[in-house]
Amino acid sequence: MSDVHSTSQHQQHAVRRRRDPRLEGIARNRRHPEHLAVLAALGQGGEGQASWMGPNGRMRRDPHLVGVMGPNGRRRIDRSGALVGAAGPQQGRTATQRDQRRDVVVADPAGVIAVVPDLASGRLSEHDRDVFGLARRLADERADERADERADERADDRADIDGSSLAVTALLLLPSPSATLESALHDALAEAGADRVIVLPVAPGYSPEDRLAACLAADRALSPRHWLFPDATLEGGDLGRRLAVRLGERPACGLWRVEPDDASDSGWSCLCRSGSGRQDLARPLPRVVVAAAQCAEPVTATRHEAREWPLSRTSCDHPEAPLPMQDLGAVAVDPAAIALAEAPFILAGGNGVGDWDGFHHAARVLGASEGASRVAVDEGHMPRERQVGATGTFVSARVYLAVGISGAIQHLQGIQRCEKVIAINSDGGCDMVKRADLSVIGDGDAILAELASLVEPSLVEQRDSRQQLGVGPEASSPTDPTESPDMSSLLSDRIKESRHVA
Amino acid sequence: MSLEPRAPAAVEPASICLDVLLSLGRHGLTQRPRRADLDARALEMALTFQHKGKPGNTTLSCWHAGPAEQDTEIALRAYLGMGLPSIRWMHMAPAGDALAPLHEALRAPVDADARLVLCGMHAEQGEGSGLLPIALAERLGWRWVPGVVAIEAIEPISSGVAQAVVLQALPRGQRRRIAVRLPAILGVEAAAPAPRQSAFGPARRGQLLQLDSGAEPPTDPAGATWPFMPATPRPKRLKIVTSANARERFKAAAAKAESGSGRVLEQVSATEGATAILDFLDAEGVVSRAAVTNARQGNGR
Known part of the structure; x- marks a missing residue:
């Protein structure tokens, strides 16, 4: 041995x-x-x-x-x-669950790619994250080549990554009274891929001209290499097109794919979907980009700095001239008339609902759009266009309240895109309860009736009588003589707010 | 759609000039020429407004700028079939840019108190980027309102200045009311009321007034160099799990629909269940708890 x-x-x-x-x-x-x-x-x-x-x-x-x-x-x-x-x-x-993302810091950027997220309801949407992902691609993918070029120019062999990379800058247009960056939003931006954040105050309400002026101020201060907007009809899409027209650029609208291309000036070429969706247009990547959803993968592997970059609007702070456009506020919409696919709050009934009058009453009281499972539609309780599921409508409600629906797989497919699901069911082991964020096991009719009676008081009758009378929101007419008019107008405002959360 | 009605305008301007910009459409499956859907909705909105107001108050003129091709007349006659007496058709070279002739046509002063241009949000053929009305508004110095679904009123606010009150479509079926100073260009959204049917007789009787757009408009520089191609289907986004180890990737691939994360209330009374649901709805901002409790207090007085 x-x-x-x-x-x-x-x-x-x-x-x-x-x-x-x-x-x-x-x-x-x-x-x-x-x-x-x-x-x-x-x-x-x-x-x-x-x-x-x-x-x-x-x-x-x-x-x-x-x-x-x-x-x-x-x-x-x-x-x-x-x-x-x-x-x-x-x-x-x-x-x-440990966070394995790499921290990235760009200390000395060579240029700026400006991203203007929509921030629908104050949060970054999926579409916003995709656009940030696109910005990161534009900033990072050819950075090594740029670094090589710079190294050649300076004739020393140390390629300075910082000096050659572009900073993805989020431009947040927040309504002016409280235009501050909240920490939750800051973290979301850092994870989405923003190196810098600029907060610019704009006039509250719908004010595209003021938002455009803010973008122009940022353009003068930073002269970004690219402007990226999410292609949403009213927000980013409109602002991006306005900015492009004002800057004299021809924007790439409906852009969905970007590829490196040495032949073009910007180093990239892109594919844009035409308005009808039947044709693609191949062109070099311009300075202003209005990008479709899923134009790039969102950032997952890295976390960025999202350092706040002080920039103030000087020349165009709230002109005293009369506003060319005036926002008169949200309009109350009858929830029953909203298309089911885009309704924000749906009350759906299935086989377990016995009292359909009570169901309709609860929907009216809660201000919910009505939906139904296939069984309820087949039995004639609800019209066919109200059916949710694979053979009906695919809904995308923020809150979906399912009463007496056990959750067939076809129905669960239909509610895949709903954010929150509440189930009321007598069977605690059904699939809908597994999917739901909150489930109440019990008699659906009794719980609905109780829910309606909790919400119901004079408030809703007031709103209905107002709609029947045809009185606008400006002229408040209290139906209850014992109630003071200021109270009733306050309440009606509140309930309007609650109905019109986008 | 039933909406909160707005108090009718006290005064209407003496004369209103509505212009509608029309483009050509094509059926998605059969490729047959037809009216463009969004432009037809814009025309429907104009016709409805004209019908609603005082007779003779509103003048309506429709414009089309484009080359004379085989299908152009068929598509334009589909608009005439909606009850138009005539359409003004400005001839252009096939590669021409429609911006210049339309700008020339709209720039001419009109003897009217209020002036409004309607068009669809984007064209159905060609690039269809929706840029033309914005560029037109920028050149004319007019206002541009996107996403319009209804014109509620046109009312004078001071001497020579009028404003239009329009409804704008927001996501999730919501609506917003906006007052805009005229002159303005309104972009009509797909949520606007559907256009009326096109009838054969009026389509035959209506006139296509062929206009010469004068100087040859500048050609679109992009058309020659940027190729159009049939739309390729966009790849579906895969659920990518970026994880270092195989265990997590396997778990993500083999995972069933998430379950068990929700709160389950069993053996509760109907009141407790309803209260829990109401709290949840309140937290989601769908039903306001404060409004409810206030209402109860107000009711109990």
């Missing part, structure tokens, strides 16, 4: 190990009393060694030495390494 590690006496055999047939025999014989010691001496495992290089150059592992004892007393081998050394599944989960 001792001569295994002894060096060869001959110099030409120094690298070659002398074979010892006896030790090899012991290593093959697992029952030999010296088996483990010999294995360890030969470097083939044993004695707590979990893996070693086998004779044919492949790694050998001892399965008895890897893995951990699982919760049911059996040894589990987890090749991801997440569970190694972990006592139980709890720690494994925290290990997988």
Whole structure:
């Protein structure tokens, strides 16, 4: 055994190990009393060694030495390494939830790519994140080439990444009284891929001219290499087109794919979908881009700085001239008349609803659009155009309240895009309860009636009588003589607010 | 759609001039020429407004700028079939830019107190980027209002100045009321009322007034260099799990629909259940709890 590690006496055999047939025999014989010691001496495992290089150059592992004892007393081998050394599944989960994103800091940007997110309801939408992803592609993908060029120009071999990369700058147009960056929004922007954030105050309400003026001020201050907007009809799409026209650019509208292209001036070419959706237009990437949804993958692997960049509007702060456009506010819309696919709040009934009058009453009181499952439609309780599901309408409500619907797979497909689902069902084990964010197990009719009576008071009658009388929101007419007029107008404002959350 | 009605305008301007810009459409499946859907909605809106006002108060003129091709007349006659007496058709070279002739046509002063131009949000043929009305408004110095679904009123606000009150379509079926100073260009959205049917007789009787657009308009520089191609289907976005280890990727691929994350209330009374739901709706901002409790207090007095 001792001569295994002894060096060869001959110099030409120094690298070659002398074979010892006896030790090899012991290593093959697992029952030999010296088996483990010999294995360890030969470097083939044993004695707590979990893996070693086998004779044919492949790694050998001892399965008895890897893995951990699982919760049911059996040894589990987890090749991801997440569970190694972990006592139980709890720690494994925290290990997988650890944030693995890389922090990226651009200290000295060579230029700016400006992104104007829509911030519908104050948050970054999916579309916004896609546009940020596109901006990151434009900023990062050719940065190495630019770095090489700069290195060539300066004739020293140190390529300065910072000096060659572009800063993705989020331009937030927030209504003026409280134009501050909230920390939640800051984090969302950092994760979406913004290196810098500029907050510019604009007039509250619908004021496209003021938003355009803010963008122009930013354009003068930063002269961004690209302007990116999400292509939404009223917000980004309109603002981007206005800005392009004002800057004398021809924007790429409905852009959905960007590819590197050395032939074009900007270094990129793009594909834009035409207005009818039947044609694509290939063109070089212009300075102003109005990008469609899913134009690029959102950022997932990195986290960015989102450092606030002070920029103030000087020349165009709220002109005193009469506004060319005046926002007269939201208009109350009858929820029953909103197309089901875009209704924000849906009350849907199925086989478990017995009292359909009570159902309609609850929908009216809650201000919800009505939907139904296929069974309810087949039995004639609801019209066909109100059917939700694979053979009906695919809905995208923010809140979907399902009463007496067990959740067939076709129905669950139809509500896939709903943000929050509430289920009222007598069966606690049904699929709808599994999908729901809040489930109440009980009699649907009784709970709906109770819900309606909680919301119902004079308020709703007031709104209905107002609609029947045809009195506008300007002239408040209290129907209840005991109620003071200021109170009633206050209430009607509140309920209007609650109805018109976009 | 039933909306809160607005008090009718006290005074109407003595004369209103409505212009509608019409482009050519093409059926999505059969490729047959037809009226463009959004422009037809704009024309419908203009015709409805003209019918609603005082007779003889509103003059309506319709414009088309484009080359004379095989299908052009068929498509334009579909607009005439909606009850128009005539359409003014400005001839252009096939590669011409419609902006210049339309600008010339609208720039001419009109003897009217209020002036309003209607068109669809984007064209159905060609690039269809929706840029033309914005560029036109910029050149004319007029206002541009996108996403319009209804004209509610046109009312004078001071001598020589009028404003239009229009409804704008917001996402999720919501509407917003906007007052805009005239002259303005309104972009009509797909949520606007559907256009009336096109009838054969009026389509035959209506006149296509062919106008020469004078000087040859500048050609569109983009058309020659940027190729149009049939739209390729966009790839569906895959659910990409960017994870370092195979275990998470497998878990994500094999995962069933998320379940068990929701709160389940079992064996509760109807009142408790309803209260929980109402709290949830309140937190989501769908039904305002404050308004409800205020109403209860107001009711209990």
